[in-house]
Amino acid sequence: MVLGQPFVGPHHAPSNTAPQFRCHRCLRPYRYKNTLRRHLNLECGKVPQFQCPVCPHRTAQHSNLMRHLRTNHADRLPVDTGTGHSFG
Numbered sequence: 001m002v003l004g005q006p007f008v009g010p011h012h013a014p015s016n017t018a019p020q021f022r023c024h025r026c027l028r029p030y031r032y033k034n035t036l037r038r039h040l041n042l043e044c045g046k047v048p049q050f051q052c053p054v055c056p057h058r059t060a061q062h063s064n065l066m067r068h069l070r071t072n073h074a075d076r077l078p079v080d081t082g083t084g085h086s087f088g
């Protein structure tokens with residue numbers, strides 16, 4: 001289970017503390033500004049539209065759902081028939 005990232009102890013804090021960008025809506029911390037921008041554009045405040053076909057998990061990004069499937073349901077993935085059909 002990968003939820004969040006382990007935090008380095010204060011005794012080993014570097015001198016240049018990296019600026020953390022925090023979403024003003026949901027207060028999620030982001031290390032990079034464009035990551036926060038992507039979050040704001042694609043995730044924050046949006047209804048998660050991609051429903052996991054195996055469990056009740058939902059996500060706002062298709063790539064996240066694919067990663068979720070590979071991580072949690074690798075043994076349940078449907079066989080890829082190689083039709084080349086892809087979602088826009």
Ligand SMILES: [Zn+2]
Nearest residue numbers: 023025026044
């Ligand atoms: Zn947010």
Ligand SMILES: [Zn+2]
Nearest residue numbers: 052054055057
């Ligand atoms: Zn699932």
